[in-house]
Amino acid sequence: xxxxxxxxxxxxxxITLMTTGxxxxxxxxxxxxxxxxxxxxxxxxxxxxALADLYKGYVDQQTITNWSEFTNFDEAFPSEAGNxxxxxxxxxxxxxxxxxNYDYIxxxxxxxxxxxxxxxxxxxxxxxxxxxxxxxxxxxxxxLVKRMGxxxxxxxxxxxxxxxxxxxxxxxxxxxxxxxxxxxxxxDTAMVDLPDDASVQDRASxxxxxxxxxxAALYAASIAKFGSSTPSVSLSGGEVGIxxxxxNKYYQISRNASLALVKSGKYSLYMKKPDDLADNFAALFxxxxxxxxxxxxxxxxLKSGTIEGWTLNNQPRAIAEEAQxxxxxxxxxxxxxxxxxxxxxxxxxxxxxxxxxxxxxxxDIFNNRDARLAGTFILPGSQFKGKDVDIWAGYFVASSxxxxxxxxxxxxxxxxxxxxxxxxxxxxxxxxxxxxxAQTGFYVRKFMDPATGSGQIGTQSEVWxxxxxxxxxxxxxxxxxxxxxxKDSAALYINQIRKRAGFTxxxxxxxxxxxxxxxxRRVELAFEGHELFDxxxxxxxxxxxxxQTISASELxxxxxxxxxxxxxxYGLWPYKVYAPGKANDGKWIYKVVKPGEVTAAHRFQxxxxxxxxxxxxxxxxxxxxxxxxx
Amino acid sequence: xxxxxxxxQIMAIMMGMILAAASCQxxxxxxxxxxxxxxxxxxxxxxxxxxxxxxxGNGIGAVYFELWQDGFGKSxxxxxxxxxxxxxSALLYNGDYKLVIPSAQGPFISLxxxxxxxDTTILHLNGNTDxxxxxxxxxxxxxxxxxxxxxxxxxxxxxxxxxxxxxxAKDIEFVGLYVNRTSFVDEDNNIAKQTIAxxxxxxxxxxxxxxxxxxxxxxxxIGVADQNYFYARVGVKIEGVDDxxxxxxxxxxxx
Numbered sequence: 110x111x112x113x114x115x116x117x118x119x120x121x122x123x124i125t126l127m128t129t130g131x132x133x134x135x136x137x138x139x140x141x142x143x144x145x146x147x148x149x150x151x152x153x154x155x156x157x158x159a160l161a162d163l164y165k166g167y168v169d170q171q172t173i174t175n176w177s178e179f180t181n182f183d184e185a186f187p188s189e190a191g192n193x194x195x196x197x198x199x200x201x202x203x204x205x206x207x208x209x210n211y212d213y214i215x216x217x218x219x220x221x222x223x224x225x226x227x228x229x230x231x232x233x234x235x236x237x238x239x240x241x242x243x244x245x246x247x248x249x250x251x252x253l254v255k256r257m258g259x260x261x262x263x264x265x266x267x268x269x270x271x272x273x274x275x276x277x278x279x280x281x282x283x284x285x286x287x288x289x290x291x292x293x294x295x296x297d298t299a300m301v302d303l304p305d306d307a308s309v310q311d312r313a314s315x316x317x318x319x320x321x322x323x324x325a326a327l328y329a330a331s332i333a334k335f336g337s338s339t340p341s342v343s344l345s346g347g348e349v350g351i352x353x354x355x356x357n358k359y360y361q362i363s364r365n366a367s368l369a370l371v372k373s374g375k376y377s378l379y380m381k382k383p384d385d386l387a388d389n390f391a392a393l394f395x396x397x398x399x400x401x402x403x404x405x406x407x408x409x410x411l412k413s414g415t416i417e418g419w420t421l422n423n424q425p426r427a428i429a430e431e432a433q434x435x436x437x438x439x440x441x442x443x444x445x446x447x448x449x450x451x452x453x454x455x456x457x458x459x460x461x462x463x464x465x466x467x468x469x470x471x472x473d474i475f476n477n478r479d480a481r482l483a484g485t486f487i488l489p490g491s492q493f494k495g496k497d498v499d500i501w502a503g504y505f506v507a508s509s510x511x512x513x514x515x516x517x518x519x520x521x522x523x524x525x526x527x528x529x530x531x532x533x534x535x536x537x538x539x540x541x542x543x544x545x546x547a548q549t550g551f552y553v554r555k556f557m558d559p560a561t562g563s564g565q566i567g568t569q570s571e572v573w574x575x576x577x578x579x580x581x582x583x584x585x586x587x588x589x590x591x592x593x594x595x596k597d598s599a600a601l602y603i604n605q606i607r608k609r610a611g612f613t614x615x616x617x618x619x620x621x622x623x624x625x626x627x628x629x630r631r632v633e634l635a636f637e638g639h640e641l642f643d644x645x646x647x648x649x650x651x652x653x654x655x656x657q658t659i660s661a662s663e664l665x666x667x668x669x670x671x672x673x674x675x676x677x678x679y680g681l682w683p684y685k686v687y688a689p690g691k692a693n694d695g696k697w698i699y700k701v702v703k704p705g706e707v708t709a710a711h712r713f714q715x716x717x718x719x720x721x722x723x724x725x726x727x728x729x730x731x732x733x734x735x736x737x738x739x
Numbered sequence: 740x741x742x743x744x745x746x747x748q749i750m751a752i753m754m755g756m757i758l759a760a761a762s763c764q765x766x767x768x769x770x771x772x773x774x775x776x777x778x779x780x781x782x783x784x785x786x787x788x789x790x791x792x793x794x795x796g797n798g799i800g801a802v803y804f805e806l807w808q809d810g811f812g813k814s815x816x817x818x819x820x821x822x823x824x825x826x827x828s829a830l831l832y833n834g835d836y837k838l839v840i841p842s843a844q845g846p847f848i849s850l851x852x853x854x855x856x857x858d859t860t861i862l863h864l865n866g867n868t869d870x871x872x873x874x875x876x877x878x879x880x881x882x883x884x885x886x887x888x889x890x891x892x893x894x895x896x897x898x899x900x901x902x903x904x905x906x907x908a909k910d911i912e913f914v915g916l917y918v919n920r921t922s923f924v925d926e927d928n929n930i931a932k933q934t935i936a937x938x939x940x941x942x943x944x945x946x947x948x949x950x951x952x953x954x955x956x957x958x959x960x961i962g963v964a965d966q967n968y969f970y971a972r973v974g975v976k977i978e979g980v981d982d983x984x985x986x987x988x989x990x991x992x993x994x
Binding site for chain 1: 813814815816841842843926927934979980981
């Protein structure tokens, strides 16, 4: 039988060989899997899909498709065994956040030059495509300068002439300020040919150019202003560091761009659910229908292959649609920053004198706070997708002070004076050291998709990743106004944001301070990829992550201070009180805990401000100089 | 059955061939054998730093200098890390090297080389070489004495001198006492510590610090309950400089 099969196989392959060898001009066949330049730029659809590929190259540091990046900075704890090391390493490697993607820039440059030369495209289409490509190039240079400082500015596709001497292709690094200037002027140019249409949210628009100008100029301004506090973070050629005399100029540019966007009236804060501000804040990120706040987002579509797994990765374990979830655990460190509605920083009350503070309902401890807390966190005692998230760490036996709990999700244990076992811990934990449990007592809510199936591997989610939104522009504007000495307008814009979060008492001009600005950005923009780059541009990263261990009380004391250390992740665990026949039976107490996996205090060194330029890059181009302090 | 045996035979032959091919090529270099050793010093006193620890190629935390050698294609430095006592050692080939201490490495300023007038020192290696490299530290810890009582409290008295006092001078961020159960002691590796902020120091010549060694931590493996000797040192963190400077490591024994 086998022999026959082998013979058949041999015969078949012989035939195949003969047939292919027979065809005469097989060498001149048109390729079936490659499109030529003429074909691509001969049709609007193909030129557009080549552009879509460039959009795909847009670089994010933290993003919903890379959840673990959110857990490096004590904003969240990684509840997955393979990522505990993020809470256990002290130093951030100098090479982290390194970027040198000149291949991508080359692709954009080639696209621009070919699109310019295309004859088959409408002038309007051509202009828009080119403007979009220029926008993407500006966005990428912004990303490069944020991470690396000044980099060579290449605007043409470089070609090697094979002469043996590549030195004419070697460009030195531009000044940091020159790269920012380039980004700002490119955005000005691109803006002209882009649609002035707020419904364009996953492609470049005029509003997006203004929003990016607002952010980029603010970065340049703060580097100029705060650079003096870290004098060693600079290079004598200006590749790193911007002169302090430039600060006001950049603050002005940022302010003007933000103002232009605000005055255009095309965008507004999301306010579709005024009755439940926490829900409203959560919906801002997943509502893709006529969302007036989102300026630019990376879009996803179900059943298209372009889906994202943020909800799959982070769904509460108790109601998970797969046997996983719960990875990103926001920390107590972040939760503490959400004020009570009297505009005060108030620690969560866990003690009442020497006794615990008792709460009627599990969620009561979070009452009367900034709505963004419940909009950003999945809190104990709350619901997700209409189901209880079941976060509680065990029973607190009031008579003895003992804790009765279990080491498995929803595990059972026997309480004193009972002759049966019952559930003694939530199906979402918290259980120390158990992956996917809410090891800080919290899960993340921002960007979580409430749709059924979003937690299934086979379905996942089409919630978009919001890169630019109107709320951030308002905060940029408030910061620029504050730095330019206009505290009144700073308060005006910050209060717009705070009203949406449920605050009824406005902040006054006198309340405005650097700490306030920093604080507002931290709570409004948590899990949107701002924390690292904000702390870098303010030059406070080495103070916030100073490598010193930190206690819970130090954490609480520093909550309103921008430079207060925030080096280790803490959590807040609820316990159900067991006191049969007593008034406190069935009530809730809370304990502040440090997850057992958190063993190191994060340290951001001066050499981390600008990431390593790889030695092979310097080797290939000796004009490139190293970043400082490495 | 036959087929399986045949497969094994073929596999054996192929593996033999691979081994034969791999072992055919002779190594064309002998291993480097020249020892380059020494200390980083200030007026003959070694600059004591943090131990090299987890240097995973990024050199995080530890102090190093670079050796460059021209003429071998792509350029890349050989990083030489300092040990806790300020010593270094590297196994190299004989030849000409350029020695560079990267700016902002270590709790010191590197001195300009007189011969080259830059940060680069020319190094001719021919046979084992022992060389001390002079640098200019911001601060030196002149002395540090440690005592430990029956209460397992380590007390340190230290004297620090400010070496750089001109426009390049920097303030002290904090002074710390660190105690560990092994002889690797620094701001990351310790079981007991105390730090005093630079602004709270009244005098640099008599600084008193103390830290209590815990009875039992890490599930009962570490602490005075298990061990009666420890290692201690004092370190200075300088404002705007990543690397700390330390005193010598002293073994302290419980009475």
